[in-house]
Amino acid sequence: xxxxxxxxxxxxxxxxxxxxxxxxxxxxxxxxxxxxxxxxxxxxxxxxxxxxxxxxxxxxxxxxxxxxxxxxxxxxxxxxxxxxxxxxxxxxxxxxxxxxxxxxxxxxxxxxxxxxxxxxxxxxxxxxxxxxxxxxxxxxxxxxxxxxxxxxxxxxxxxxxxxxxxxxxxxxxxxxxxxxxxxxxxxxxxxxxxxxxxxxxxxxxxxxxxxxxxxxxxxxxxxxxxxxxxxxxxxxxxxxxxxxxxxxxxxxxxxxxxxxxxxxxxxxxxxxxxxxxxxxxxxxxxxxxxxxxxxxxxxx
Amino acid sequence: xxxxxxxxxxxxxxxxxxxxxxxxxxxxxxxxxxxxxxxxxxxxxxxxxxxxxxxxxxxxxxxxxxxxxxxxxxxxxxxxxxxxxxxxxxxxxxxxxxxxxxxxxxxxxxxxxxxxxxxxxxxxxxxxxxxxxxxxxxxxxxxxxxxxxxxxxxxxxxxxxxxxxxxxxxxxxxxxxxxxxxxxxxxxxxxxxxxxxxxxxxxxxxxxxxxxxxxxxxxxxxxxxxxxxxxxxxxxxxxxxxxxxxxxxxxxxxxxxxxxxxxxxxxxxxxxxxxxxxxxxxxxxxxxxxxxxxxxxxxxxxxxxxxxx
Amino acid sequence: xxxxxxxxxxxxxxxxxxxxxxxxxxxxxxxxxxxxxxxxxxxxxxxxxxxxxxxxxxxxxxxxxxxxxxxxxxxxxxxxxxxxxxxxxxxxxxxxxxxxxxxxxxxxxxxxxxxxxxxxxxxxxxxxxxxxxxxxxxxxxxxxxxxxxxxxxxxxxxxxxxxxxxxxxxxxxxxxxxxxxxxxxxxxxxxxxxxxxxxxxxxxxxxxxxxxxxxxxxxxxxxxxxxxxxxxxxxxxxxxxxxxxxxxxxxxxxxxxxxxxxxxxxxxxxxxxxxx
Numbered sequence: 001x002x003x004x005x006x007x008x009x010x011x012x013x014x015x016x017x018x019x020x021x022x023x024x025x026x027x028x029x030x031x032x033x034x035x036x037x038x039x040x041x042x043x044x045x046x047x048x049x050x051x052x053x054x055x056x057x058x059x060x061x062x063x064x065x066x067x068x069x070x071x072x073x074x075x076x077x078x079x080x081x082x083x084x085x086x087x088x089x090x091x092x093x094x095x096x097x098x099x100x101x102x103x104x105x106x107x108x109x110x111x112x113x114x115x116x117x118x119x120x121x122x123x124x125x126x127x128x129x130x131x132x133x134x135x136x137x138x139x140x141x142x143x144x145x146x147x148x149x150x151x152x153x154x155x156x157x158x159x160x161x162x163x164x165x166x167x168x169x170x171x172x173x174x175x176x177x178x179x180x181x182x183x184x185x186x187x188x189x190x191x192x193x194x195x196x197x198x199x200x201x202x203x204x205x206x207x208x209x210x211x212x213x214x215x216x217x218x219x220x221x222x223x224x225x226x227x228x229x230x231x232x233x234x235x236x237x238x239x240x241x242x243x244x245x246x247x248x249x250x251x252x253x254x255x256x257x258x259x260x261x262x263x264x265x266x267x268x269x270x271x272x273x274x275x276x277x278x279x280x281x282x283x284x285x286x287x288x289x290x291x292x293x294x295x296x297x298x299x300x
Numbered sequence: 301x302x303x304x305x306x307x308x309x310x311x312x313x314x315x316x317x318x319x320x321x322x323x324x325x326x327x328x329x330x331x332x333x334x335x336x337x338x339x340x341x342x343x344x345x346x347x348x349x350x351x352x353x354x355x356x357x358x359x360x361x362x363x364x365x366x367x368x369x370x371x372x373x374x375x376x377x378x379x380x381x382x383x384x385x386x387x388x389x390x391x392x393x394x395x396x397x398x399x400x401x402x403x404x405x406x407x408x409x410x411x412x413x414x415x416x417x418x419x420x421x422x423x424x425x426x427x428x429x430x431x432x433x434x435x436x437x438x439x440x441x442x443x444x445x446x447x448x449x450x451x452x453x454x455x456x457x458x459x460x461x462x463x464x465x466x467x468x469x470x471x472x473x474x475x476x477x478x479x480x481x482x483x484x485x486x487x488x489x490x491x492x493x494x495x496x497x498x499x500x501x502x503x504x505x506x507x508x509x510x511x512x513x514x515x516x517x518x519x520x521x522x523x524x525x526x527x528x529x530x531x532x533x534x535x536x537x538x539x540x541x542x543x544x545x546x547x548x549x550x551x552x553x554x555x556x557x558x559x560x561x562x563x564x565x566x567x568x569x570x571x572x573x574x575x576x577x578x579x580x581x582x583x584x585x586x587x588x589x590x591x592x593x594x595x596x597x598x599x600x601x602x603x604x605x606x607x608x609x
Numbered sequence: 610x611x612x613x614x615x616x617x618x619x620x621x622x623x624x625x626x627x628x629x630x631x632x633x634x635x636x637x638x639x640x641x642x643x644x645x646x647x648x649x650x651x652x653x654x655x656x657x658x659x660x661x662x663x664x665x666x667x668x669x670x671x672x673x674x675x676x677x678x679x680x681x682x683x684x685x686x687x688x689x690x691x692x693x694x695x696x697x698x699x700x701x702x703x704x705x706x707x708x709x710x711x712x713x714x715x716x717x718x719x720x721x722x723x724x725x726x727x728x729x730x731x732x733x734x735x736x737x738x739x740x741x742x743x744x745x746x747x748x749x750x751x752x753x754x755x756x757x758x759x760x761x762x763x764x765x766x767x768x769x770x771x772x773x774x775x776x777x778x779x780x781x782x783x784x785x786x787x788x789x790x791x792x793x794x795x796x797x798x799x800x801x802x803x804x805x806x807x808x809x810x811x812x813x814x815x816x817x818x819x820x821x822x823x824x825x826x827x828x829x830x831x832x833x834x835x836x837x838x839x840x841x842x843x844x845x846x847x848x849x850x851x852x853x854x855x856x857x858x859x860x861x862x863x864x865x866x867x868x869x870x871x872x873x874x875x876x877x878x879x880x881x882x883x884x885x
Contacts, residue, residue, distance in 0.1 A: 017403035082314030110591035112529025190307035218431025221531040282429035488728035497718035
């Protein structure tokens with residue numbers, strides 16, 4: 001029975017690998033939850049930081065993050081849906097536009113986040129922003145500087161592939177018979193898409209949006225120089241304001257605070273808030289996507 | 301009818317926008333890097349040669365051929381310490397992540413019961429959702445101490461520390477793509493192998509895995525690209541010292557971290573500024589190529605499994 | 610010596626090689642086998658029948674009668690389906706293959722299978738045939754392996770077609786060639802029995818004829834069990850035929866007898882096409 005014992009060893013190793021990964025995740029969550037729980041309170045999420053970041057809360061960062069991803073969503077979801085519709089409904093597979101945009105979206109997913117930061121700085125801030133200043137604001141520095149608008153646009157570009165993948169999957173899952181029926185009744189192609197296909201794919205749009213938000217809330221490198229700030233006395237109110245942000249806050253606190261031990265409790269709690277936020281979003285998206293897979297013809 | 305044409309135009313416009321984005325990225329990042337090659341002003345401070353070839357920094361007794369120290373009396377721009385740092389961290393990450401992720405993918409597609417697979421897969425996807433700044437934070441606060449105590453290291457923050465945390469970020473990428481590749485292999489092959497007297501492990505290792513190999517390779521390539529391009533983890537956990545050495549337990553500086561750390565304080569338009577954008581362009585080109593390679597490999601997998609060369 | 614046999618009930622006559630009936634020993638015996646799926650549905654109902662050594666036994670019956678399920682119990686491929694229950698015994702050379710500690714993997718080496726859809730691996734022709742010997746450790750040297758591969762391909766009547774392109778991808782072969790490759794692959798481990806599940810149903814008539822010819826040759830060395838919904842094929846090829854209906858064995862007899870003077874009225878109804 002030697003094959004049995006050999007098999008058992010190898011299969012055991014593969015199971016061990018899976019277990020190790022799961023364990024590491026559990027450790028991460030556990031460590032943050034247990035250390036961050038202490039300082040978590042209503043006060044924490046509703047107040048601004050005080051005392052050199054050793055007391056108070058992180059409300060401005062939460063507000064800034066929320067505003068940021070909201071703006072981002074406004075830009076990325078419509079664009080992502082349109083590109084997904086192109087891929088799924090209109091594209092000619094052999095045409096150059098399809099191949100170029102397919103390749104572009106695939107590669108966009110692999111661009112390092114700091115390069116997005118450079119892009120945000122070089123194109124949005126120093127390019128579009130400076131041009132706007134010159135033409136609309138009489139050379140006064142309004143948009144040619146780090147601003148929440150540019151940060152939102154930079155993140156929109158970064159999360160575009162996420163939205164496209166999700167929406168395209170949902171569109172492809174819509175049965176062809178729906179389209180046929182609609183067209184047979186005299187509807188145009190765009191009517192069919194917007195009245196029949198897209199509504200059926202709404203869960204996919206939701207999933208895409210949620211995953212994009214989750215990703216956008218967690219990325220720090222792209223916004224390092226495009227709008228995030230460590231401490232601001234007021235909340236962002238205009239599109240060209242800077243803003244505080246959870247991830248950025250964690251980064252600066254961790255690496256640049258003079259006394260890490262003092263700020264550690266607050267730091268852990270901030271991390272917990274960010275982690276809880278992204279987890280909640282991810283779990284929701286996974287749940288929606290699983291439901292979508294089961295209802296449209298069996299999962300894997 | 302008009303609306304239909306309008307809608308169609310809008311959709312096509314969106315596709316065009318997506319293509320232009322990637323073109324714009326290349327243009328606007330590259331354009332700030334161009335002066336490295338073209339500007340005489342910049343050449344007074346730094347040239348391709350000073351970036352890539354050995355220089356005469358240091359003293360006659362203690363020569364330092366490769367130093368990255370842009371902010372000093374004599375600005376030094378050797379890229380070797382940065383490439384070395386990137387390489388060390390990425391290698392550690394891949395050595396750590398690849399076996400774990402691939403074996404776990406084999407487990408969930410070939411051996412795990414259905415219900416367990418439905419749990420493990422989302423869990424690993426959750427791992428993908430952890431922001432890299434959180435990973436960097438934990439690496440700095442927790443992992444570094446653990447490693448230092450365990451192995452009696454001189455430096456708390458080093459390539460191994462950052463590499464392991466980076467591996468955590470790469471695992472979901474390698475796992476998901478490998479799992480997809482293994483799943484795409486037709487079950488008929490498994491049946492054929494078992495009917496020939498192959499054991500479950502032999503079947504998985506000698507039939508299913510080889511059939512999925514291009515996809516697995518793509519997974520590794522893409523994981524590598526992800527690890528290389530990561531910024532926050534290395535910024536927080538690697539010690540950020542541009543040292544030229546092959547020792548892994550020492551601090552390092554990667555390409556991405558250099559950009560992130562120094563862009564905030566650099567003067568716009570200065571030679572240093574252009575060098576940082578040059579680094580960004582290099583990073584972009586490398587990860588872009590890796591990505592393209594990954595896509596080609598996945599296509600090859602599909603072709604191989606459905607007949608053809 | 611060739612003879613034309615008439616099967617009036619089938620409204621056909623079949624040319625086949627008549628051979629002297631051989632001494633009949635049982636290679637495998639199914640003993641009161643009842644097989645249930647997880648849903649408690651009974652797929653095989655108390656079947657008892659022999660499979661004689663170096664003869665071809667055909668299992669026929671309408672769709673859903675359990676013939677494929679029965680075939681797959683013979684090499685325990687059904688074990689892959691969760692929740693099944695097996696009652697009764699299947700004896701291979703006198704040993705019950707469902708006994709608790711019976712080595713299933715070794716069983717599958719002794720009892721090979723060819724599937725309905727050709728399923729060569731996405732490897733070279735050579736590697737496909739060599740796969741079985743390799744994993745079972747059957748060849749000690751490259752030369753020995755080459756020998757085995759050539760022998761198997763010759764037995765499957767494929768050698769002359771592929772001997773110059775052994776390194777090409779197997780998926781480039783035509784459907785009929787792929788199926789013969791799968792037969793060669795199964796033969797390379799030198800099984801004692803060969804189970805064939807509708808081996809030609811996915812193939813064109815020319816390939817089908819080739820495979821049937823092949824079976825006459827293979828019969829000299831291997832015990833063959835073939836499941837088929839094509840009665841003419843069963844009549845052409847087999848020595849014994851079993852007729853299955855709703856999981857139960859209705860009749861088991863030498864083929865000429867079953868197709869000319871069936872013992873059971875249900876058999877007669879089936880082969881004259883009144884149902885199924």
